[in-house]
Structure formats: structure tokens, C-alpha cells
Amino acid sequence: MKCPYCAHVDSKVVDSRDSETGEAIRRRRECLNCGKRFTTYERIEAVPLYVVKKDGRREEFSRQKLYTGLVTAAKKRDISPAQLEALVEELENTLRGRGGTEVGSRELGEMVMERLRILDEIAYIRFASVYRSFKDASDMRATIEQMLSQPPGTRRPEPPRRPRPRTDESELPLDIGK
């Protein structure tokens, strides 16, 4: 288990307990190199989950890979590791909860961005720049403009230049980041 901060491979378990849902064992680990703490979840996976790439290749869904990508996108932003862990956890539960064993890489990326945007818009743009592999600045501007035209937590584009109803945080469809 690589340290999400320094990528060192050795860590010790400092705490271990069942997760709230009882589907996983939550382990608090401390990196033996940098001393930072992080959480891992170990679970019994009856059904593997695959990410189907654009070229049709299938790759097993990796919480760690996703988390590492999020840590990079959230660097120096005001997002805690716990918030990113919660995002990954909620996302995986959503994917598993809907049944099926596959998710398209594009859909997965959009699901991540939808959640990340609620936490931090800069991290969202960074993640999008890697995930959508912007070709140039205008490509990036299009994503930013699209983001600014939609309130976070929605998928439907709103008609432009119309005042939006205020949305309380409690009304957001996602229950993360709390």
C-alpha cells in the first residue's frame, strides 16, 4: 500500500475497525517514511468492477489510483485527505450499488468531476485537464465556461444569463464532503 503523500511502500497500521456500512475494514495507517497518516479500506469483493477505456480495453477499478489522481488535483487546495477518501468511497458505493460490473472511463471521469467540483473548483479544473487531456487553452476555456454556466451538483446545462434559484447545501444531491 503506497503512501499517498510520498509513495513510500511501507506503513504500519495504527487503527483498524469496520466501516460504518460494515462492508469494509477501515485501517488507519502511518507511513514509515514521512510519518503522515492515511486510511485504507479492505473489503471482500465478490464482483470486480472494471473501467472500460475508450479503446475498449478493460482495467480493474482502482480506488488507490483514483485517490492518487485526486490528491494531485487537490494539491495545496483546502481539501482534506478525508474528504477525498469520502469521495472515492461514495463513488465506489454508487457504482457497486447500481449493479453491473463495468463503467465507461468517460462516465467515471464525469462522475468524479461532478463530485470534485462541489469540493473545490480549482481541483476540478486540474482534474479535468488531466482527464479530458485538453489539447490547448481554448479547450480548457470551454471546460471552464461550461463549469461557470452550471451550478455545482447538476448535470443539466442551464439557460445562460438567467438568475438561478439559490441552492442550499442541504439540497445538493450528493451527501459528501461533510
Ligand SMILES: [Zn+2]
Ligand atoms: Zn509517506
